[in-house]
Amino acid sequence: MKNLLLNSFVAACYILSPYRISGGNAQASDWGCQVVLCLSSPDGPAKFAECRPPIRKLWRELASGHSFPTCSGVGFHSSRPGYEPYYCEAGYRLEGDFGPHGRKATCVSTALKQVRNVFCVSHGDGHQFVTDSVRSPRWEKEDGRLQCKGHSTARPNVRSQPHYVDITIDGAATQRVWY
Template sequence: MKNRFALITWLAFTGFTSAPADASEWGCEVLLCAASSGPSWRGVESCHPPMEKVISAMKKPGFSWPTCPEGGAGKPGYEQYGDCPAGWAPTDGDLGSTFSRGKSRCMRAVNQCKGGRRLFGSSNGGQSRTKEDGVTRIFSGANSCSFTEYKARPLRSAPYYFDIKDETDGQTNRFWFNLER
């Protein structure tokens, strides 16, 4: 809430317009617009010029993020994937593939053994089954009541972020944003 108030105050007192700005000023405009929430930068008309400019600039060779030394921010961070559900952990790439796209899947170990009885079919080690909801189970050895489940990790709708330190309390807050028009 404090940062939203700071954004509105800064915009009001600096006469935030679409006039040409030097690199540092542009970087601060990008930082403030990216940190805007409720509405996001797309809902703030004065944020369209600096954000459109950065989106266009990203497509050009040699692009580097505009910085805002006054705001303590340089290039934003980027995390393509969201958190795994509770009880699941991020893991590398697709099953059985040598190509890894980072920690793009979630996994969890499951043990449903009761009195040494197998719960599922044959005792073939490494047997794999995919359920209707996209969860793949890989059974462990002869004990098919122990298995590991894998599923796609959710994508973030806003994968870019800036970490901004609040000078009043010293806390760092993360502001997520996307660059889709």
């Protein structure tokens, strides 16, 4: 009976919207199917009280290195767990490099921005004034005037939930779930 209920619910969710969960009475016959149903909620995986225990268990299992649970009868795929502790604001991309003090993450603007002229000035020996705050400074002509432009940098933001898995349910768009 529970399998019939689950299959009917999943079919209804797929027909209406692959990421819709309705009511608060989603039932599943096993933990993997509970996880799939809860993750498909557009309001978040722990929106409904019934989802909180299986989702908490999921986070514990993934954090311990266990694989993502499966659910038979549902077209479901998950990636291996990933880890991304940093992110950048819009208009910046995250870059990482190794420096004298270990690995360092930096947000670098995706477009050139006007910066102070001192960054574009040569010091007689052909070298420009370079700091961690501007990359690739150069003179660019804009509106008939030369302007110093470069890619500005910023400190990355730190995620409160840096672990993730990418899930796909019944061929719908892949969704990244952070934990």
